[in-house]
Amino acid sequence: MTTKIGMAERLLRAAEEEIVANGGHLEMLPVAKRAGVSVGSGYHHFGSKAGLLAAVAARFYGPLQEVTLGDAIPRDLPWAAREHRRLAAFVAYHLERRALAVLIYGGLSNAPEVLDLEREHMAAVVEAGARNLEQGSRAGVVRSTVPPRMLSALLMGAQRQAINSLIAGEGEIDTNAAVRDIWSFVAAALDLGPAAHNHVTKGGTSHVG
Structure with missing residues (x-):
């Protein structure tokens, strides 16, 4: 049974x-x-059908939140290496669930059940990102003068749009190239110092696939 x-x-x-x-x-x-x-x-x-759709959306956002907010990424890594690893996991998750992600972020995004979860997810991610950026700033890694919450919102929005562009296209995606390109943007936006770049290139680079 x-x-x-x-x-x-x-x-x-x-x-x-x-x-x-x-x-x-x-x-x-x-x-x-x-x-x-x-x-x-x-x-x-x-x-109901709406309840089932909400459950599908929750099933999609749950693991994504664990990557972006939880302990899926080791906390004992140097700050920049950890965030590079987090970005790699973020990209990999979307590519593994590419077909569903296209619909969750696209045609289904206006459904109230999906929209509510999306808003909750992004609000939580932005707040957690702001705290993380404050930590990076105190450590002398993040040197941007943009207020942490604003910077977090800008980065989260940019990364989401980058993912949307990747998954909406046709053909195979070079995952490592995608991570490299998005990280290049993130590093520039955060004005990361040379030491942070060294942590990523020497010990924290995350290859996927």
């Missing part, structure tokens, strides 16, 4: 597949068929 947790997981995976296969369109019956369960199971676990 399928457990409740197992069934919910099957429905979420099926919903993601259905969204990707149909360009962002989601209906409960096809999802249930894809998951091999009754349509009533979908309503039981998620309440």
Whole structure:
């Protein structure tokens, strides 16, 4: 017998597949068929189509928040090396889930369920980024004179737009080149000192793939 947790997981995976296969369109019956369960199971676990979409979006943003806010990146690295590693994980996550990310940031972005999660996510990321930048400034690594919260918002917005540009294109993406190019912009915006660059190039460079 399928457990409740197992069934919910099957429905979420099926919903993601259905969204990707149909360009962002989601209906409960096809999802249930894809998951091999009754349509009533979908309503039981998620309440409605809107509830299922919200769960799919939460499933997308959860690991992303762990990369950008949590302990997924070791805290004992030098500041710049750690942030370079975080950027590499950020890029890799989007490329691994490219098809869904295109829809979450694109056609589904105006859905209230997705929009609310996006706003919460970006607000949390900007606040955490500001604290992180203050730490980097105190360590003498970040030398930008832009206020930390404003700088964080600018960087997060720029990185998101860079990701959108990458994933919306066609063909394969050179992940390491993408990380290199985005990091070059970040390093310039933060006015990182030579020591920070050395930490990245000698010990903290993060190759993906």
